[in-house]
Amino acid sequence: MGQYSERLNGIFQALADPTRRAVLGRLGKGPASISELAKPFDMALPSFMKHIHFLEDSGWIRTRKEGRVRTCTIEKQPFAAVEAWLSEQRALWEGRTDRLERFVTTPRRKDRSS
Template sequence: MVYHEEALDDIFVALAEPTRRQVIRRLGTGPASVGELAQPFSMTLPSFMKHVRTLESSGLIQTTKHGRVRTCTLNRERLALVDGWLADQRSLWESRTDRLETLVTQPKEPS
């Protein structure tokens, strides 16, 4: 599978911060307003909005505004990029460990 390295970089940068990972985890249960998402965190709303903007610019979430309420929705397709990349990495390493196991467990033929 071909990956867009820049997109993956943006996603991993966004997921590198615990607050943003918690927001993604919460949005996994369904859309929520910025106010609802910010509630569990002890930071100002402008500080929290920086996290929202980072998640939005990475494409992990989408926001819509209705009146004074901004609602965030998880973009599952963007998370699928990470899932696909991780699956490829897992496959690569499993094949390497399988080869290593074969090398270690197979008796060596005399020369």
């Protein structure tokens, strides 16, 4: 339950940046080259590359260079890790829903924005 903690640090931190989430969104549709990925972002290439490296180091993507083009593909393991964490958490939560009813049964003030 707790020793892949370090891996989760990077996995979640990678998601904490909108550029990186957008890159994952794009890669979810299929592999792409660096410059193709970078195009939508108004950002210098070296800056953008840092995001790519972060995604690669944290395990979200894999990259491979052919000729002068580096192609990126998404990895699915981190999704599983995130889902596993959510499951654990939900299990705790649901193990005590009764005690929580005073808080959650009232309709939340927040929009459900889904």
